Amino acid sequence: MASVPYNIHPWSHLDGNSGSPQWKKCIVCCKTGAFKLPTEFAHHLRNFHCSKEGGSYVCRYGVNEVCPSLPLEGVSDKDYEDHVARDHVYNGSDYRRGGVGLRMTQMGHGHMISPLVSGRKEPSIVEDQFRWTIYDASVNLPAVLNDPRLAKRETDFFTKTWGEAFEKKDVQPSPFLPEINGSHFERYLGKISDKYKIHAHGIEQLSKQQISDRLHSGALKSLKQLEKNRADLDQVPKIFMLPNFSLENPETFCAVFPWTQVEESKPDKNGNRQSCKLLQEKLSHYLDTVEVHIGEQISKRSEAFFHAMTSHDELQDYMQVTCRAIKQLRDKIHALEETLAKGSLKILKLTRSRTNYVKLHNKLKLISTVQQTQPTIQLLLSTNEFVGALDLISTTQEVLAQELAGIHSFRHLGSQLAELEKIIDMMLRADLVKYVTAELNRPITDLQALADETAALSVSPQEKLVAIVLGMLRQRDFEFVDVIRDEAFTALKATIKQSVIEAVATADDVDAEGIVGSLADQMRLLNYTEWMNMLKNVFHNILVIVNRVMAFHTVVREVILIAAGRTRKGADVALLQSSDETLEENKDAEDEDDGDDDDIVPSDAEPGHEPLLHVSVTPGNASDDLDVMITESEYLATVQGLKKMLCAVCDHAHDRCVKLMVARAKDGFLEKLSSNEFVALSKVIEGFVTECERKCGRRSTSLRGSLLNQANRFVDRFHDERKTKLSLILDNERWKQADVPAEFQEMVDLISKSGKMQLPEKQRIDLSKKPAEFIVVNGEKFAVVGTVLMLLKMMVEYCECVDNIPAAAQDILGRLIDLLKTFNSRTCQLVLGAGALQLVGLKTISTKNLALASRCLQLIVRYVPYIKDHFKPKLYDKKHTLKNLDQISKDYMDHIDEISNKLVAIMEGLTESYVIKWDAKAPMPSSCFRSVCKQMTKFHEVIIDVLPQHQVKVIFQRIHKSFVNLLRHQLLTLNVINDGGPQTGMVNADIVFYENNIKSLKGVEDVIEGMQSVWTNQVKS
Structure with missing residues (x-):
């Protein structure tokens, strides 16, 4: 077994502070010399300075139970052991760099920590900067293959430790090596093909028996040799053959050297222990056996061994030559770098530095500009440049978010600008309310004084309105329409109240101070003339307010056009036409209004002619270069809202006037008016309503409805008076031809000339003319009785009444039809029915009586088409009502035919009596x-x-x-x-x-x- 070489003592790595090994003491528990082995220290750390959270281990070995080198979230058991060995048992840097490593090997039930000392040295960044080392390699194969902790190499080792790019590195083909293919082996195959054929032929010549005998004899020899070698090797214990054999392991050491046998054995005569000699001889025998087998193996493979050694020497020579060539190449590259590369790189570096300095300078200029944002915004707000201020805030916010992100000095500027934007929103709304209130509640004076007042303003008020509306549009705030409407409602209420107060104060027979009660109670004390003057003044003041609202409407609508991008850039956009000619027209119209009490507003007064607002957006104006602020849908919705606002103002004005009328009608004042007075009232109200409709483009029903209710009462009284008067005249009619006064002839002449049912003006009637025998209609003479003349005048009065009260046209025509029916039926009763004999004491109904009755009926029938044409434009139910007029004509013609039949019957009776x-x-x-x-x-x-x-x-x-x-x-x-x-x-x-x-x-x-x-x-x- 090969032993591990050591160049230092296994436990000689000491703590730098105390000179003792790092694992000898616990710095937390202050236990010094308590641990004999690193294993005990590792067990101590696991038991007392480690916590398990779920499946992870957290090291608590350190100050305040925090390990400075292990993640707080914990690691696996295996990673924890590596951490203890690397960072706490031995120095972590030496462990990582290969100086001293720890290997945890499983031996029985415990762990053994063994140092592996390497003689490698980390390259110096100064001395070895141009020398290639193993640290320049992409994959450190020795570190992978020699990992003692792994039984086999993990497939994900590289990707787990250094990432996927570390292991899977593409190897580019060398440009100096050719690509090997089949053509490179053709020469070799051609050279050995003949020899191979001879060899193959010789083998085929051998008999199968010879081949079998050779194989059998060779196999027997091999088997015998293998059995012999196996028997020899079986004598050697298996423990020496283990791959992890190490005498450093106490258990392995005890198994190899049985100390118990040695201690129990008795010494021989010479004092030596027999067991030690036996053990020594046994180990020597094992060594000899292994050496013999090694020698046999070397002898068998000596040729290959020496060939390998020779190849190794040649390879070493080649390596030396290659290293020298590489060194020369590196020296040349270093020289090229010094002469060619570094200068260029320095130029690039200086260029990059210059670019950075320029960027820094620009950034500083931008910072300086941003610092001036708030003073600039204050300056813009002082000149009503709300859009410019809001655009500046928006631009600054974008710069802060993109180009100046992270600037510490501007950390609060974004929130300050956001608050400033909210303040501008409140300023816009407050200024709009203040401006609209001031303009709507300006004193109502003559046009010349108003023009002088506008000209005296330092800043044109409409420019301020334009700035405010553009600012609100910039903020997507469309409530300016509601603000104008609400302020207009307030102004209308105030001006009506003020007009009533002035009328009560100036009345001669009303003591306002002595009357206790509401303003409506005081108003009821006004007579008809005073009340009519007050009503005209109210209508006039309301129309002034409406004109001002229309001026707002015009200006705001033009501003919305600009904001929606519907105007041509660079062109003058007139927000409101206000020329000297318009001023003169309005002045003349005002004079006409003062001279005629029956007119509320001049007929030629056009909306917006009051010189309230007149501004043009020129190319030099900032408003001309505005971008599109609102979408098409927002533009349409806002324009529609402006139109509704104008209509709402007119409707509100009508509602306030209705309350005024209702308050005055409580004591039956309106019902007691005479026909002329009510007609005058109707003209005034109808003129006011018509003017409002012309301005807003929509009919308002409240005031006209209130007038209609009063008109219905008036029409009832009007009709009852004339019907009663007609009945009385018919009851006293003697059916004799009457003279025709000049006023009736003037009346029919005017109707024939104009085609309308109307009474002539009194000043046009020549009272010096004597009454005529006949009334002439378009050259045709009519002999009539006095009742028909009065009926004809009543018919004209009904037509004039509908002109003054067009809302009651349907009711008035119905009453006129009733009057005509009454005349027809009463005439039939009195003449054909001989009712006149008893009423007026006629002796008989003569032929002339019948003829006069027929001619009177013919005269009425002649004017029925005029009545039809007069009422037709004012009726809402034309078909049914006009059908009633046609029926009246038919009834009259039937009556005429009956009279003709009566005349014929009279003569037939006379002739028959003679014949x-x-x-x-x-x-x-x-x-x-x-x-x-x-x-x-x-x-x-x-x-x-x-x-x-x-x-x-x-x-x-x-x-x-x-x-x-x-x-x-x-x-x-x-x-x-x-x-x-x-x-x-x-x-x-x-x-x-x-x-x-x-x-x-x-x-x-x-x-x-x-x-x-x-x-x-x-x-x-």
Whole structure:
């Protein structure tokens, strides 16, 4: 067995402080000399200075029970033993570098720590910097193969210790060695092919028996020699053959040297112990046996051994030559490095240093710039550059996070900027509220004073609004719409209250100080004129506030356009047009408003004309170069919110006005108004509502609904008054033709000229004109009674009422239809039904009475289309309501036809009474025909001046046809035939007289178609 060489004592590695071995004492327990072997010290550390946590071991050997060289999370049992041997039993550095290593070998139930001393020395970084050592190798194979702790090499040794790249290192093919393939062996194969063939042929010539005998004899000799060698070697104990044989192990030593046998043996005559000699001879025998076998093996392989030695010497020579060549190569490379490489590397180093210095300089400049961030932000905020301040904060935050990350002096700057950004948000909102409140609550003065006030401002107020809105958009804060709306609500409430207070204070007959009660109670003491003036003032002030809100709307909308990127960069963007021409127009409109109390706002006043805001974004303005701040969806939502805000302001204004109206109507004040007063009120309210609708683009229903409720009450009273008045006039109507005053003729002329139902202005009526006999409509004369003239004026009044109260158009038209029905039905009762005989004491209903009633009905029917055209644009249910008007026209025409039938029936009764008494006797013309012609002439004289000629002609055609039928029937009764006799001549003489008399009547000359038809169906005898 080969022994392990030692060049130092096994336990000579001492503690540097005390001179004794490190394992001799425990520095924690202060036990010195208590441990005889390193094993005992290792067991002590495991038992008293080690804790087991789960499956891991934690070393507690050190100050405060903390080991400075083992991880706190613990290691495995095997790693713990290595740690104890490396760091606590022996010096860790020597253990790692190969000076002294420990090997833990399992022998029975304990561990044995044995030192392995190596003569290697770690290379010097000064002396050996150009000499290759084993430490330059990628894989240290001796360290792997000679690891005493492993029975066999672990497959993951390299990857576990040094990582995957350590073991799996690709070996690049050498450029100096050729790639060996089959062609390199062709020459050798050709050289030995002949010899191989001869050899193969000789073997084939041997018989199988010879081959078998040779093999058998050789095998027998080999077997015998092997049995002999095995018998000799069996005498040697197996313990000497173990791979881990070591006399350092006490158990192995005791097994080889049995001390008990030696001690128990008695000495011989010479005093020597027999057992020691026997043991010595036995060991010598074992040694001789092994040496003999070694010698045999050497003798058998001497040739190969000497060949190997020779090859080893040659290899050593080659190695020396190679080392010298490598040394020369390294020297040359070192010279090249000195002359060529180091200068270039120095240049690269200096270049890199210069680049680093430039970067450092730039970084310092950036740090200096960042240090000026807060003062710059304060300066920007002082000039209302909120967007610039926010952009600077954002840029600084990005620089701090990217380029200046880790700068200790800026560790608090990021949080300070974040807090400053929150403060700017609060400033923006507070400034917006302050600005909007100040602008909305400015005193309402004339336009010139307002223009001077705006011109006197050092900074245009709209520029501040633009800065605030842009800042809020930059922060994605869209609540500026809500702020403007809420402040507008507050301003509306305040201005209405102030207007009422001023009206009550300036009223002559109201003692505001002596009245105890609310402001609404004081307002109810105002008379109609004072209350109307107050209402106009309220409407005017509200429209001023609405105009200011519209100015905000216009400016903010233009700012949103800029923020959304919808404007062309570099172009002038006018946020609100406010020129001198606009100022003059507004001034003229204000003057017109002051001169006319019925107008709330000038008709030509356009929204936004008040010079509240007028700013343009020029190329020099910072706002022109703004990036897109909001998305398309945010732009659309904000624009829609602005539109809703404007509508909400108008709706709120209407709601406040409704409360004002309700408070004034509590004592029935509005219901007691006269027609003219209510119409004036309706005009004022309708003008205000229309102006609000024009500004916001949407109908508001609250104020118009309140007016409609009052209008319904007014319409009820309005209709009841006129219906009662019409009934009274009809009850006293004597149905005689009345003279037409000039005002009625002016009225129908104006209607014919304008095509609208309207009353003429009083100043345009010529009161010097005398009343006319007829009323002329488009050249056609109408003989009418006085009631129809009053009804016609009432119809115009209804139409004018709907102009003043368009919201009640449906109700007003229904009441007008009811009035027309009343006139139609009452006329029928009084004339056709002969009700006038009892009411006014007429003796009879004459033909002229009937004709006048028919002509009056015709006049009303003529103006029904005008009524239809007048109401049609204002109705919401056109189909049903206009159908009622058509039914009225039909009812009137049916009534006219009934009167015509009545006239015809009257004449038929008269002619029949004469015809039945007629006889074909002399004298001629007969008295019967004379009476008939007289009645017809009289009838014609009555109706020709009342009814139109075409109607007269139709009536006479029907009377003539009836007369012919009666005469034919009478001839049949008298049995008078057309035989040319004397009776025929008498009949023809009366017929000629009748024809001549009818033809003499105006307008009915062509009614007689020939009286010879009376002889129709007559048979000659």
